[in-house]
Amino acid sequence: MNLIHKHILTVGLVLAAFAIGATSIVALTEANTRDKIIENERQTLLLAINALVDDNEYNNDILTDIIILPSTQQLATKGNSTVYRARKDGRPVAAVFTSIAPNGYSGKITLLVGIYYDGSLAGVRVIKHKETPGLGDKINEKKTDWILKFKGLSLVNPIESRWAVKKDGGEFDQFTGATITPRAVISAIKKSLQFFEQNQDELFKEANNE
Amino acid sequence: MNEIYGPIIRDGLWKNNPALVQLLGLCPLLAVSNTFINGLGLGLATTLTLVFSNGLISLLRKQIPDEARLPVFVMIIASIVTVIELSMNAWFHELYLILGIFIPLIVTNCAIIGRAEAFAARNPVGPSLVDGLMMGIGFTVVLVLLGAMRELIGQGTILSEAHLMFGQGAQNLSIILFEEYRGFLIVLLPPGAFIGLGLIVALKNVIDIRQKTNESEVKLTDVFPAKS
Numbered sequence: 001m002n003l004i005h006k007h008i009l010t011v012g013l014v015l016a017a018f019a020i021g022a023t024s025i026v027a028l029t030e031a032n033t034r035d036k037i038i039e040n041e042r043q044t045l046l047l048a049i050n051a052l053v054d055d056n057e058y059n060n061d062i063l064t065d066i067i068i069l070p071s072t073q074q075l076a077t078k079g080n081s082t083v084y085r086a087r088k089d090g091r092p093v094a095a096v097f098t099s100i101a102p103n104g105y106s107g108k109i110t111l112l113v114g115i116y117y118d119g120s121l122a123g124v125r126v127i128k129h130k131e132t133p134g135l136g137d138k139i140n141e142k143k144t145d146w147i148l149k150f151k152g153l154s155l156v157n158p159i160e161s162r163w164a165v166k167k168d169g170g171e172f173d174q175f176t177g178a179t180i181t182p183r184a185v186i187s188a189i190k191k192s193l194q195f196f197e198q199n200q201d202e203l204f205k206e207a208n209n210e
Numbered sequence: 211m212n213e214i215y216g217p218i219i220r221d222g223l224w225k226n227n228p229a230l231v232q233l234l235g236l237c238p239l240l241a242v243s244n245t246f247i248n249g250l251g252l253g254l255a256t257t258l259t260l261v262f263s264n265g266l267i268s269l270l271r272k273q274i275p276d277e278a279r280l281p282v283f284v285m286i287i288a289s290i291v292t293v294i295e296l297s298m299n300a301w302f303h304e305l306y307l308i309l310g311i312f313i314p315l316i317v318t319n320c321a322i323i324g325r326a327e328a329f330a331a332r333n334p335v336g337p338s339l340v341d342g343l344m345m346g347i348g349f350t351v352v353l354v355l356l357g358a359m360r361e362l363i364g365q366g367t368i369l370s371e372a373h374l375m376f377g378q379g380a381q382n383l384s385i386i387l388f389e390e391y392r393g394f395l396i397v398l399l400p401p402g403a404f405i406g407l408g409l410i411v412a413l414k415n416v417i418d419i420r421q422k423t424n425e426s427e428v429k430l431t432d433v434f435p436a437k438s
Contacts, residue, residue, distance in 0.1 A: 014273070014274075029292070033301075
């Protein structure tokens with residue numbers, strides 16, 4: 001083995017040592033933060049759900065009282081999504097689930113929809129979107145209160161044909177310069193309500209594994 | 211003392227500003243400079259990473275073989291970014307929910323590996339830390355300036371969503387300058403970032419030229435040397 005080979009070997013070994021060191025540090029950090037991160041995400045999810053259904057309206061463990069929905073055309077979900085069920089003393093109160101508006105101005109808009117057992121909306125929040133800043137992003141509850149006005153509405157209030165933006169002869173405000181975004185969101189909310197109405201019994205069925 | 215740190219500070223903040231002169235880190239810079247708060251968020255996260263990566267690389271510079279330095283730098287930077295992301299997610303979850311989206315973007319910022327190669331690999335730990343901090347601040351200032359410009363012209367507000375970063379108390383920091391402002395869409399979209407950055411770079415060059423002419427009369431050919 002001549003000098004060059006020896007040198008290459010040394011450099012390779014040092015590189016390997018750095019790789020082991022870097023990987024160990026990342027692995028160690030991951031191991032030490034894992035539980036805390038899971039707990040944080042649980043809390044964040046619970047906050048999101050409680051923004052729709054207040055936590056004194058139910059008394060079950062909503063994060064474990066769930067069913068898993070497969071891909072659902074009406075909700076435009078691809079792959080599994082989770083339905084969280086709120087119950088008070090065993091009686092169903094509300095269901096919270098994900099619904100997607102596939103036809104936003106710049107792609108999908110992901111919503112979290114809460115619906116009371118009587119079919120009225122507990123509330124809607126936008127979880128993820130790529131709409132234009134300053135125009136379409138007014139659907140975010142941090143920007144305007146537009147999305148908050150759906151609380152309490154249902155398929156009979158307003159009647160089904162009025163579930164549209166004013167420009168289309170409906171009940172709801174569009175935004176200046178942005179009609180596509182609110183149109184997509186309203187349509188997704190309406191479909192969520194219809195989905196709930198058609199599948200209500202299924203949605204509140206006791207979980208099989210209990 | 212000042213002889214070492216003075217030039218480092220001037221370099222980072224002005225003379226060799228990563229965003230205005232080295233033109234490094236444009237990818238994240240252009241992507242999230244649409245509001246003041248977004249700019250500040252990315253700037254702070256980048257500064258934190260720069261300080262850690264410069265410090266660590268400078269500390270290990272004698273152990274890093276010259277031939278393998280680039281893969282080692284990449285490994286160190288990627289690990290630091292991951293560790294910062296995980297730690298923030300665990301212990302500063304609120305902040306993570308806001309800055310979290312910016313952190314993976316930092317990996318695409320070549321200013322970090324640029325400083326590792328150009329400075330930290332050749333200098334002791336103290337100056338390297340200062341260099342990281344100053345380059346980070348220089349980057350942050352440009353981001354915030356560009357963000358504020360685009361937010362003001364694009365949507366007529368300044369500091370909107372300040373409460374996301376500073377808590378509910380900052381809600382009234384947000385200023386709506388023009389009620390019923392119709393918006394200026396192109397400024398908010400990516401082209402606005404290019405135009406805005408171009409204007410800031412031009413402004414910096416004008417100031418530099420002015421200063422030079424004040425110090426000593428220079429001919430135009432000093433500033434724009436004729437091609438030989």
